[in-house]
Each structure stands twice: as C-alpha cells, then as structure tokens.
Amino acid sequence: MATGLMKTIGAGELRSDHVGSVVTLAGWIARRRDHGGVIFVDIRDSSGIVQVVLNPEDAPASEETLHGLRLEYCVQIEGSVRPRPEGTVNPDLPSGAIEVVASTITVLSPADALPFQLDDRTDVDESLRLQYRYLDMRRSRMAENLKARSQAIRAMRRVMDDQGFLEVETPTLIASTPEGARDMLVPSRLREGNFYALPQSPQLFKQLLMIGGVERYYQVAKCYRDEDFRADRQIEFTQLDFEGSFWGQDDVLAVLEEVAARVVADLRDAPIELPIQRLTYADAMARFGSDKPDLRFDMELIDISAVFASTEFKAFAGVLGEGGSVQAINAGNLALARSGLDAQVARAQELGAKGLVWMVVEDDGGLRSPVAKFLSDSEKAALIDACDGQPGDTLLIIADRTKTVRNILGQLRLDHGQPEGHEELAFAFVTDFPVFDVDDDGNLSPAHHPFTAPADIDEMVTSPETAISRSYDLVLNGSELGSGSVRIHDPIIQAKVFEVMNISSEVAEERFGWFLEALRYGTPPHAGFAIGIDRFVSILRGEPNIREIIPFPKTQTGADPLTGSPSKVEEVQLQELGIQIRPEVLEAWALREAEQQD
Ligand code: ASP
Numbered sequence: 001m002a003t004g005l006m007k008t009i010g011a012g013e014l015r016s017d018h019v020g021s022v023v024t025l026a027g028w029i030a031r032r033r034d035h036g037g038v039i040f041v042d043i044r045d046s047s048g049i050v051q052v053v054l055n056p057e058d059a060p061a062s063e064e065t066l067h068g069l070r071l072e073y074c075v076q077i078e079g080s081v082r083p084r085p086e087g088t089v090n091p092d093l094p095s096g097a098i099e100v101v102a103s104t105i106t107v108l109s110p111a112d113a114l115p116f117q118l119d120d121r122t123d124v125d126e127s128l129r130l131q132y133r134y135l136d137m138r139r140s141r142m143a144e145n146l147k148a149r150s151q152a153i154r155a156m157r158r159v160m161d162d163q164g165f166l167e168v169e170t171p172t173l174i175a176s177t178p179e180g181a182r183d184m185l186v187p188s189r190l191r192e193g194n195f196y197a198l199p200q201s202p203q204l205f206k207q208l209l210m211i212g213g214v215e216r217y218y219q220v221a222k223c224y225r226d227e228d229f230r231a232d233r234q235i236e237f238t239q240l241d242f243e244g245s246f247w248g249q250d251d252v253l254a255v256l257e258e259v260a261a262r263v264v265a266d267l268r269d270a271p272i273e274l275p276i277q278r279l280t281y282a283d284a285m286a287r288f289g290s291d292k293p294d295l296r297f298d299m300e301l302i303d304i305s306a307v308f309a310s311t312e313f314k315a316f317a318g319v320l321g322e323g324g325s326v327q328a329i330n331a332g333n334l335a336l337a338r339s340g341l342d343a344q345v346a347r348a349q350e351l352g353a354k355g356l357v358w359m360v361v362e363d364d365g366g367l368r369s370p371v372a373k374f375l376s377d378s379e380k381a382a383l384i385d386a387c388d389g390q391p392g393d394t395l396l397i398i399a400d401r402t403k404t405v406r407n408i409l410g411q412l413r414l415d416h417g418q419p420e421g422h423e424e425l426a427f428a429f430v431t432d433f434p435v436f437d438v439d440d441d442g443n444l445s446p447a448h449h450p451f452t453a454p455a456d457i458d459e460m461v462t463s464p465e466t467a468i469s470r471s472y473d474l475v476l477n478g479s480e481l482g483s484g485s486v487r488i489h490d491p492i493i494q495a496k497v498f499e500v501m502n503i504s505s506e507v508a509e510e511r512f513g514w515f516l517e518a519l520r521y522g523t524p525p526h527a528g529f530a531i532g533i534d535r536f537v538s539i540l541r542g543e544p545n546i547r548e549i550i551p552f553p554k555t556q557t558g559a560d561p562l563t564g565s566p567s568k569v570e571e572v573q574l575q576e577l578g579i580q581i582r583p584e585v586l587e588a589w590a591l592r593e594a595e596q597q598d
Contacts, residue, residue: 012048014095018081026076051099060102072111078104131561152537155262156240165216170205179449181225192578198224206243210526218242229556243528252527267540280432289410294478295426297417301409302328307382313374319399326399331416333392353408357397361389428475435469452485484529491519
C-alpha cells in the first residue's frame with residue numbers, strides 16, 4: 001500500500017523478509033494481551049494485522065501510556081521486526097511468522113468504549129452495525145467486502161476502457177423515466193411546486209448519448225427506485241450501465257461475457273466457462289418455471305398432461321379440460337415421512353397452489369400416494385417413465401393454469417435443489433422476453449421498459465399479449481444480475497409502443513415529447529445493458545443480502561440509523577419549497593413521539 005508520511009509499511013505487509021528492518025506502523029489496536037510486564041498488541045490497518053511487543057524495559061512509552069492503551073486506540077509505532085519465538089508462530093496470519101518490537105508508541109487518537117466487539121466471532125445486531133458502520137467496517141467481513149466491491153468495479157472499468165467506451169456522467173436530478181418503479185422525488189425551490197425525479201436509471205440519457213454520437217458509453221451509475229425493501233433490493237443502488245451504437249444483442253452479450261469473466265477472475269480463483277449459456281424466456285419458464293433459473297442443478301419441470309389425457313381422476317381431468325396443465329418435478333429421494341409429505345402440500349398452498357399431489361416411487365416400481373387408487377396402471381407406469389422415477393424418488397405434481405403451475409413448481413424446485421454454499425457459479429443469458437407483462441385482469445405493462453424494441457412491430461400491435469421483445473437478462477445462480485435490450489430507434493415505432501401501452505399521444509408528447517423529437521434526428525440503432533453491481537458482488541462473496549456489500553445501506557424500513565435519514569426538515573425549508581405537511585401527518589408524528597417517550 002502507499003503508506004503516506006506517518007508510516008513506512010502496512011501492518012499486514014510484514015513478512016519474514018523484513019526481519020531486522022526498522023519500521024514505522026500506524027493503525028488501530030485490534031487486540032491487547034497484558035502478560036505481566038510485557039504487553040502484546042495486534043496492530044491493524046487496511047492492509048492487515050501484525051503483532052507488536054511492548055516491553056516497558058525498552059521504554060517505548062511511559063507506564064501510564066502503556067497501561068492506558070485500549071482497544072481501537074489509533075496509534076503510531078516505531079520498532080524492529082524479529083522472528084516470533086518458536087512455538088508462537090501463527091500460521092493463520094500472513095504476518096504470523098514475525099513480530100515488531102516497539103521502540104516508541106504514540107497515541108494518535110484514543111477511542112471510547114466500543115458499542116460492540118470488533119472481532120468476527122461476535123454476532124452483532126444489524127441495526128447496531130449500521131449505526132456504527134464506521135466501526136463495523138474495521139471488522140474483516142466488511143473490510144473484505146468493500147475491497148471486493150472495489151475490485152469488481154475496477155475490473156469492469158478495465159473492460160470498458162479496453163473496449164473504447166467513454167465514461168460519461170448523467171444528471172441525477174431529472175424528469176421521471178419510466179422503469180416500472182415509483183420515483184423518488186426532490187422538490188424544486190426555484191420552481192415551487194415542481195419536482196425533480198432521481199433517476200431509476202440513466203436510460204434515456206444514455207440513449208441521448210447514442211443520438212449524440214458517443215457510440216460507446218458507460219457509467220457506474222447510482223439508481224433510485226422507491227420500492228419495498230427485500231434482501232436484494234435497496235432504494236438506492238449501483239449499476240454498471242452501458243450502451244453501444246450500431247449494435248445488436250450479440251454485441252451486448254459479448255461485452256457482458258468479458259465483464260463477467262474479468263470480475264470473476266479477480267474475485268474468485270476459478271475462471272468461468274465461456275460462452276455463457278443462453279436460453280429463451282419461453283424455455284426458461286417451461287423448463288425451470290422461472291425467468292431467472294438457478295442452473296446449478298437440473299430438476300426440470302416435466303409436463304405430464306399427455307399422461308393424463310383421458311384420466312378418470314377428476315382433479316386432473318378438470319384442469320386439463322379447462323386448458324390448464326399437469327406438471328411435476330422429481331425432487332429425488334427426500335425420504336420424508338407422511339408428515340413431511342403433508343408439509344409439502346402446505347408449502348405449495350402457501351405459494352398459491354390449490355393443492356399438490358405427492359407420489360413416492362416404491363421399490364417394486366409402484367406408487368405410494370393418496371391419489372394412487374384413482375390412477376390406472378398404465379398412467380402410473382407412464383408417469384414414472386416420464387419423470388424417470390427411481391425407487392425412493394418423490395414426485396411433486398401440480399395441476400392448474402400453466403402459468404400458476406410453472407410458478408409454483410419453479411419455487412418448489414428451488415426448495416429441493418438449492419445447493420449448499422456459493423462456490424459454484426451458473427451464469428445464463430435469458431433472451432426473447434415478452435414485450436408486455438399481462439396481469440390477471442388483462443392489463444399490459446412493459447416487461448422491460450417502454451424503449452425496448454419489439455421483435456416484430458406488427459405482432460406487437462395485433463397480439464401484444466404474446467409479442468416477443470429484443471430484450472435479455474443476465475442471470476447468476478437464480479438471481480437476475482441485470483437486463484438490457486435492443487432499443488427502439490424509430491420515433492414512429494416508439495409512439496406505437498406508447499399507444500399499445502395505453503399512453504395517449506397527448507400524454508406521450510407531454511412527458512416524452514423531447515425524447516420523441518430527439519429520435520427524429522438520425523438515431524443510430526443501439527442496444528445496451530445495466531448490471532446490478534451490489535447483487536453481483538454479494539453473490540460472488542456468498543453474502544445473503546446486498547446490504548453487506550453496500551458501504552452505507554438503508555435498513556429494511558428505508559432508514560439510515562447512522563445519520564438518521566430520512567428526517568424532518570426545518571419549517572423554513574418547507575416554506576421555501578412551497579410545501580406544507582398535511583395535518584393528519586403532523587398528528588401521526590406527535591402520536592409516535594408521545595409513544596416513544598412513554
Ligand atoms: N435501464 C435498464 C435498467 O435499469 C437497463 C437497460 O435497459 O440498459 O434495468
């Protein structure tokens with residue numbers, strides 16, 4: 001590390017090669033052991049840890065200073081490096097073969113008693129960790145995660161630089177861009193009553209950059225979406241956003257392969273296998289019941305509707321008669337007792353199924369199941385054959401509308417196939433998404449965003465429910481890392497998409513007139529993508545949620561326990577903005593404050 005003026009080397013950089021040299025260290029006291037006279041301290045800085053021996057006989061400092069040293073004091077030490085005495089070598093520590101014998105120690109800054117232990121063994125409540133994030137990041141978990149995040153971004157920038165992309169910043173106070181989430185709004189003082197939106201992504205600006213002739217753009221961009229929190233969602237998150245002109249899907253996927261390969265090479269020892277496998281959305285849904293399939297394991301959905309085409313079993317016959325399907329997963333040898341099998345039914349119901357049929361393949365090739373008696377021998381044999389059932393295998397079967405069947409079996413598949421640990425990486429590109437999501441009432445909303453090119457404009461107009469778009473996702477271990485698309489570069493098609501989405505031409509003109517106009521000045525065909533950096537790094541680090549990868553994240557309720565945001569503001573600030581808090585909100589505040597005081 002570059003050391004600066006106050007130290008000559010990083011604590012964690014010292015090795016046997018340095019034995020005999022005189023060094024100056026600066027860092028924090030991570031551990032302290034008083035061995036009756038001689039005091040051992042571990043000094044930690046951003047490079048790691050080294051053991052320092054403070055022997056009062058060498059008079060490195062006054063008795064008072066030495067005995068007053070506490071954990072997390074910030075200190076500077078001069079001393080000489082020597083091998084550790086035999087039997088005290090610590091093979092777990094990179095600097096564990098040596099120690100530094102201090103000749104002086106200076107306290108640069110004392111530390112108050114700590115709110116929690118900074119060792120990695122102590123389990124600390126997350127809101128306390130977030131309140132003291134600056135202490136939490138002295139612990140190795142956060143320190144390592146921050147390094148990994150920086151390495152990942154560095155690797156991404158290298159790919160972008162090597163391929164001639166221009167890094168361009170786009171504004172964060174903008175007019176709202178529809179990406180499917182709620183906007184975060186910022187009131188304007190100069191134009192009272194008007195609002196900026198924080199960008200859900202730089203989507204329209206990067207398209208303007210293409211119109212502006214930039215051809216290859218990228219940015220490590222902050223994006224804001226006012227969504228409910230989940231383990232892998234934050235209202236504020238970071239994307240590697242890029243776009244290219246005269247590009248189609250394959251150009252984008254080639255860049256993504258390079259990005260994935262370099263990031264993984266820097267964060268993991270094993271290289272990834274290229275090319276990344278591709279499957280269409282239709283395939284992913286049919287085989288895995290998900291548009292972000294976890295491909296670390298097979299356990300594909302098996303459509304067994306044909307087996308029951310003329311079944312007497314009413315539950316299946318009814319569903320098939322209404323155009324639904326009967327499908328199964330072979331969950332393998334679960335060895336469940338009856339109560340465990342019943343729990344599978346409860347789980348499926350919790351996921352929205354009306355019911356679930358379980359069947360266990362018996363040693364003699366028969367089937368054990370509450371519904372076995374309703375099935376003919378030939379149906380049983382065909383079922384076992386279709387599911388490749390081996391003795392002991394449990395088959396989980398759902399009969400319903402195909403969309404529901406896939407959704408539920410897709411989730412049951414994750415329950416039973418989820419591999420332990422996070423070592424294996426299964427990347428996939430999912431392509432050819434539908435243009436629109438259709439809800440149960442038949443309403444259409446763009447599956448990606450409304451600037452995505454439909455594969456066939458006529459198809460989009462005549463049968464929007466089934467029309468395919470030129471969009472694609474990158475998936476890793478069952479998580480969506482990001483999405484992108486080939487864009488619409490023709491203003492007439494863009495206007496048509498708005499029309500199909502029920503955005504009237506007046507509204508489209510009012511909200512996006514400036515963009516539709518820009519499209520009319522010789523727009524190059526273009527395509528792009530955005531990767532969620534927080535999620536990518538969290539998966540590579542095996543972290544269960546993206547908060548572990550974000551230096552200063554918000555809690556599940558959108559609060560920052562460290563700085564107290566979101567917070568009230570002064571009345572005069574509100575006045576300047578022309579904003580008045582509604583009386584019922586003021587009442588609710590007063591009530592909450594009174595409750596907190598009780
Ligand atoms: N703007 C899109 C998003 O944030 C990504 C893209 O289409 O490039 O999901």
